[in-house]
Amino acid sequence: xxxxxxxxxxxxxxxxxxxxxxxxxxxxxxxxxxxxxxxxxxxxxxxxxxxxxxxxxxxxxxxxxxxxxxxxxxxxxxxxxxxxxxxxxxxxxxxxxxxxxxxxxxxxxxxxxxxxxxxxxxxxxxxxxxxxxxxxxxxxxxxxxxxxxxxxxxxxxxxxxxxxxxxxxxxxxxxxxxxxxxxxxxxxxxxxxxxxxxxxxxxxxxxxxxxxxxxxxxxxxxxxxxxxxxxxxxxxxxxxxxxxxxxxxxxxxxxxxxxxxxxxxxxxxxxxxxxxxxxxxxxxxxxxxxxxxxxxxxxxxxxxxxxxxxxxxxxxxxxxxxxxxxxxxxxxxxxxxxxxxxxxxxxxxxxxxxxxxxxxxxxxxxxxxxxxxxxxxxxxxxxxxxxxxxxxxxxxxxxxxxxxxxxxxxxxxxxxxxxxxxxxxxxxxxxxxxxxxxxxxxxxxxxxxxxx
Numbered sequence: 001x002x003x004x005x006x007x008x009x010x011x012x013x014x015x016x017x018x019x020x021x022x023x024x025x026x027x028x029x030x031x032x033x034x035x036x037x038x039x040x041x042x043x044x045x046x047x048x049x050x051x052x053x054x055x056x057x058x059x060x061x062x063x064x065x066x067x068x069x070x071x072x073x074x075x076x077x078x079x080x081x082x083x084x085x086x087x088x089x090x091x092x093x094x095x096x097x098x099x100x101x102x103x104x105x106x107x108x109x110x111x112x113x114x115x116x117x118x119x120x121x122x123x124x125x126x127x128x129x130x131x132x133x134x135x136x137x138x139x140x141x142x143x144x145x146x147x148x149x150x151x152x153x154x155x156x157x158x159x160x161x162x163x164x165x166x167x168x169x170x171x172x173x174x175x176x177x178x179x180x181x182x183x184x185x186x187x188x189x190x191x192x193x194x195x196x197x198x199x200x201x202x203x204x205x206x207x208x209x210x211x212x213x214x215x216x217x218x219x220x221x222x223x224x225x226x227x228x229x230x231x232x233x234x235x236x237x238x239x240x241x242x243x244x245x246x247x248x249x250x251x252x253x254x255x256x257x258x259x260x261x262x263x264x265x266x267x268x269x270x271x272x273x274x275x276x277x278x279x280x281x282x283x284x285x286x287x288x289x290x291x292x293x294x295x296x297x298x299x300x301x302x303x304x305x306x307x308x309x310x311x312x313x314x315x316x317x318x319x320x321x322x323x324x325x326x327x328x329x330x331x332x333x334x335x336x337x338x339x340x341x342x343x344x345x346x347x348x349x350x351x352x353x354x355x356x357x358x359x360x361x362x363x364x365x366x367x368x369x370x371x372x373x374x375x376x377x378x379x380x381x382x383x384x385x386x387x388x389x390x391x392x393x394x395x396x397x398x399x400x401x402x403x404x405x406x407x408x409x410x411x412x413x414x415x416x417x418x419x420x421x422x423x424x425x426x427x428x429x430x431x432x433x434x435x436x437x438x439x440x441x442x443x444x445x446x447x448x449x450x451x452x
Contacts, residue, residue, distance in 0.1 A: 001031045001178060001219045005188060005210035008040035009227040010284035011126055014078035017133040023225065023287050024183060025137045031178055033213060034141075035188045036130050037206040038122020039075075042068065043189075046119050053104040061101060069094050072125050079132045090128055097121045112156035116200045120147070123187025123206070131185045141183040147198050149173050150191035150209065158202035158343075159191055161271075166191075167216035174217065186213070207268035211279070215271040222272055224264065225284040230292030231256065231264075234309045234444045238437045241449055245307060247293045252307050252392055253279075255426045258347075259390040260312030269294065304399035306391055306447045311440045313387040313433050315347065316367060317417070320356045321379040331356050331377060338373050347388070348419045348428075359388070359417070359430065386416065387436035390428040391443060397424045402447070409446035413439045 004027075006020050024032055038046075045064055052061040072094065076087045100118050104110050127143055134141035151166045152159035177184045188206025191199045201208050207224055214222045231253060234242040248256075250273045257264045264281070272279050272294075279294040320335060332351045335358065339346060347359040367384065374380055391406065397420065410429065417430035431439055 001033065001217055002027065002029050002221050002223060003033045003035060003210050003214040003217070003219045004223045004225060005035040005206060006037065006130075006284060007206070007224075007226045008037040008042070010225050011036055011130060012040035014075045014129075014133075016284070017075065017079060017129055018137070019287075020130065020225070020284060021133040021137040021139070023284065024134060025139045029220075030181065032183050033174060033178060033217065033219070034130065034134075034183055034185045035206060035210045035213065036123065036126045036185065037188050038126050039071070039129075042071075042122035042125070043119060046122055049101055050104065050110055050115055050118055053101045054108065054110050056105055056108065058105060061105060065094075065098055065101065068097075072129070075129055076132070079129060079136055083132075086128075086132060090125065093121065093124055093128070113197060116156045116159075117198050119200050120187070120190045120198055123189050127185050127187040134183055134185070139183055140181060141185055142177055144173055144177070144184040144186050146186045146188070146190035146209065147192040147196075149186060150212065151194060152191035152199045152201070154193050154197070154199070156199055159193075159199035161191060161201070161208075161212045162194070163212075163216060165194065166212060170213065170216050174213070204264070204268040207264060208271070211269055211271040211277075214277050215275040218275070219277060222277055222279045223282055224279060225282045227283065227285055228281070229283045229286065229289050230281045231261065231294070232308065233448050234440055235261075235311065238311070239309070239441050239444045242444065244290075245292050246290065247295065248307055249394075250279075250294055250296055251425060252394070253294045255390075255392050255421060256308055256310050259310035259388065259392065259426065259428065261308070261310045304393070304395040304402055306393040306396065306402060308392050309389065309440050309444045309448065310392055311387060311389045311436050312361065313436055314361060315386040315388060315430070315433075316360055316382060316384040317386055317430065318358045318360065318371075318374070319381040319383075320358075320374070320377055321354060321381070334377050335374065338377070339370070342370060342373070344370065357417075359386075359419070383416075385433045386430055387433045388419075388428050388430055389436055389439045389443065390419075390421075390426050391447065392421075392426045395424050396421075396427050405446045406443070409443040410439075413442070 010020055011017055049064050076090050080086050131141045131143050149169050151162040174184045188209035189201050210222050230244040231248055232242045232244055236242040276296050280291055282291040283289050350357045413435050415429050419428040
């Protein structure tokens, strides 16, 4: 069994839906479970609708709703022009969405619970359309509601799947269809509490859905179909000579994601890691491309090797001085608690006898309120508009030749801080934001380009 997850750009139109149906239908292994994201841009529109409802902007809200309706209805008519009943079912879901949003507008109140009920509609609509595309391609397919198949806790907006209950539900609702040769199609990102209240899984939720399903169904592989050729040696928008990595380890993939690579969110492959299930990154726009295989075996290499150069911008360095008046671990605990309340997870944290240093990824719009909350934890210094360039691989620090090349790549860039990763898998360099891209190119040239 293979779990195939398709991202928003992969299902962004009727033509893309048909292309996805062709990918699934032509698979050598026909025992497939399909997970789909919302059509590209839809979740952003749903987020915008919540904002408009809260601000009581009725006309603007109705305008966005009409645009959503026309887009999905247009795709439905193009996929199944003769099936008026299907189009009507889609319209019924959209009417349900209108009712939820009008209620929020009239009450002027949106709870995390009600927000989850709205934000999941993109996936609910997309899975209806993808089932129709698969049937149109001549395959038997059925819609399985993720809200009934994936059990979660009650952390609305970032719910965590409950594995035992999810496995029980999936064995009852998904496996029988697969055994009959029917393709179950589920919306990613969605689940429900044990009481049946809809939840969403947060950032990277659709990938997490696929990984969770693969774990509980004991799948042979997870395929993440997106709009890139695979995990790359650098961001190709910044580094022209970046190339696809054929195979990489779970640990390296997670480290790359943590350092800004956009292919996978670190938490999304955790269930696959737990189950030792290979993950393949594929390009839905170029399905014949080999892609990248992520496996546990690739983590076991013994030779030092650089896999990729990752980078991210928009970072801030917070330095909290306490002059020895506070126990460092106590200060760190207080600071982490304050950040956790705001959903902020530091990229790095170090504390010494006189100060605590935290590197965070935080939009400037939220920085001032966060700094206010940190008052009283020490004298605070802030340095913003920073970026991190990270070298990711195996045993990065153990090869003198690699370190020599690394030093050459750093010669012209002022380094503000160096972060050595867990188990020697990465080495990160904090720099001014304006120097990030040039440093990424320089390190890639020195470490990963054969003709350097």
